[in-house]
Amino acid sequence: MVSFECDYNNGAHPEVLRRLVETNDETTLTYGFDRFSDSAREKIRRVCEQPDADIFFLTGGTQANATVIDSLMRSHEGVVCAETGHINVHEAGAVEASGHRVIALPAHEGKLTADELERYLREFKADESRDHVAQPGMVYVTFPTELGTLYTADELAAVSDVCRREQLPLFVDGARLAYGLAASADITLPWLASHCDAFYIGGTKCGALCGEAVVFPRGNAPRGFFSNVKRHGALNAKGRLCGVQFDALFTDGLYDRIGRHAIAMACRLKAILAEAGLPSYMDSPTNQQFVIMPNDLAARLKPLVDFTLWGPYDEGRMLCRFVTSWATTDADLAYLRDVLTGCGVTK
Numbered sequence: 638m639v640s641f642e643c644d645y646n647n648g649a650h651p652e653v654l655r656r657l658v659e660t661n662d663e664t665t666l667t668y669g670f671d672r673f674s675d676s677a678r679e680k681i682r683r684v685c686e687q688p689d690a691d692i693f694f695l696t697g698g699t700q701a702n703a704t705v706i707d708s709l710m711r712s713h714e715g716v717v718c719a720e721t722g723h724i725n726v727h728e729a730g731a732v733e734a735s736g737h738r739v740i741a742l743p744a745h746e747g748k749l750t751a752d753e754l755e756r757y758l759r760e761f762k763a764d765e766s767r768d769h770v771a772q773p774g775m776v777y778v779t780f781p782t783e784l785g786t787l788y789t790a791d792e793l794a795a796v797s798d799v800c801r802r803e804q805l806p807l808f809v810d811g812a813r814l815a816y817g818l819a820a821s822a823d824i825t826l827p828w829l830a831s832h833c834d835a836f837y838i839g840g841t842k843c844g845a846l847c848g849e850a851v852v853f854p855r856g857n858a859p860r861g862f863f864s865n866v867k868r869h870g871a872l873n874a875k876g877r878l879c880g881v882q883f884d885a886l887f888t889d890g891l892y893d894r895i896g897r898h899a900i901a902m903a904c905r906l907k908a909i910l911a912e913a914g915l916p917s918y919m920d921s922p923t924n925q926q927f928v929i930m931p932n933d934l935a936a937r938l939k940p941l942v943d944f945t946l947w948g949p950y951d952e953g954r955m956l957c958r959f960v961t962s963w964a965t966t967d968a969d970l971a972y973l974r975d976v977l978t979g980c981g982v983t984k
Contacts, residue, residue: 639972640943641906643842644813644924644962649882650844650895656885657846657878665877669694674880680887681838681850686827691858693851694879695871698812699728701837701849704869706775707735708859709806709835714774716808717754719744721783723810735869738771746919747782751795758803776800779810780829780836781817785921790823797832809836813924815843816903819896820922830854840882844895844963848879895963899924902961902970909974910959913982918950924961929954934980941976 640646648654665671678692695701702724706716715738718725724732725741732739742753754776761767778796781787788796800807809829811817814836818825829836834857840848859865866872873879886892903924907917910928918927927947930938935946935955945958977983 638941638943639969641959641961641965641969641973642943642945644816644899644960645842647962647964649846650886650891650963652888652891653844653846653882653885656881660877660881667874667876668872669876669880671877671880673877673884677850677880677883677887680884681852684826684887685830685852685854687830687852687854689856690830691853691856691862693858693862693866694873694876694883695837695849695851695866696847696873696879697841698723698810698837698839698849699731700869700871701851702728702777702810703731703735704866704871705808705835705837705851706732706737706777707869708862708865709808710737710774712736713772715740715771716775716777717742717749717757717773717805718777719747719749719782721747722749722777723779723783723812724777726783737774740771740773744782747784747786748788748792749776749778749796750792751799754796754799758799773803773805775806775808777808777810779812780824781813781820781921781923781925784919784927785923785925786919787817787821787922788824790821790828793824794832800834806834807832809833811837812839812849813842814839815892815896816899816924817896819893819900820924838883838892840879840886842962843892844886845879845882848882850879850883898963899961899965902965905970906959906961906965906973909970909977909983912974913977915982918956926959926961928957928959930957931955934982937980938976942973 682690717740720741721744725739838850915928947956947958950956
């Protein structure tokens with residue numbers, strides 16, 4: 638069965654896997670102090686145009702989010718995000734488990750806006766009981782968002798400006814960063830690095846077996862961050878595992894190529910779903926496509942194609958997600974079109 642369920646249900650990109658095999662017999666230092674991790678850090682610093690960046694390799698996205706957020710705030714502070722933000726809806730309370738409240742604000746097409754952030758901060762300051770609630774300690778956004786949408790440079794710069802005026806760290810979750818950068822008209826890695834205080838470059842969803850590269854672009858890692866990674870159970874003894882993979886991803890433009898491929902496949906996927914008369918939930922330029930599907934069609938399609946039932950849209954329809962990745966092929970898309978034709982919705 639062909640899968641459009643997510644972008645991390647294959648193994649590793651062949652070029653990443655090849656480097657893992659080629660380097661397997663070499664003995665190195667542990668905990669990320671190996672030559673592969675050092676090489677990967679230097680390559681990431683160059684592409685971000687941030688020669689002083691502090692870079693740490695963690696294994697997964699939830700782990701990275703929880704560790705970075707806990708490290709950037711004091712114990713009584715909370716993290717502000719859009720109500721649709723990944724840390725608020727799909728991380729099983731990982732941030733709250735570290736003692737920090739997630740402060741969810743209204744989302745607009747999956748995005749936190751500078752206006753909403755300013756309004757919240759203004760109302761917080763005006764509240765004479767503010768010392769009795771979680772204090773806003775930082776701001777979190779995802780790029781792309783949980784719904785596949787993108788911030789424009791102007792939108793994200795406006796959020797960044799508010800954060801800097803209010804002295805709140807801005808953290809960007811880049812689990813699908815390769816796909817966001819490939820689809821964006823005006824945001825690049827150097828731009829992102831200059832507008833936030835921390836972000837991570839996703840590997841798990843973008844061609845690696847596992848791994849996220851956490852970047853503090855101006856050498857501004859919180860004091861004791863390495864120890865806090867260990868405290869969170871997030872320190873990989875075989876740090877080379879991520880180091881080798883990111884070294885491969887940032888060799889010969891592989892990370893960019895992975896992103897561009899997935900977006901090209903997503904554009905074709907979007908057209909196939911539109912031909913089938915399935916309306917988009919919102920216009921997504923990235924590798925996640927959300928459509929509104931009749932319940933009976935979802936029931937017929939599900940045994941034939943793997944996709945995600947995101948939740949009820951109304952009494953007779955479901956919100957469904959289809960995702961492309963580095964591994965999506967022409968044959969996968971042709972199969973989906975044939976199945977939709979067989980279900981009587983595509984001519």
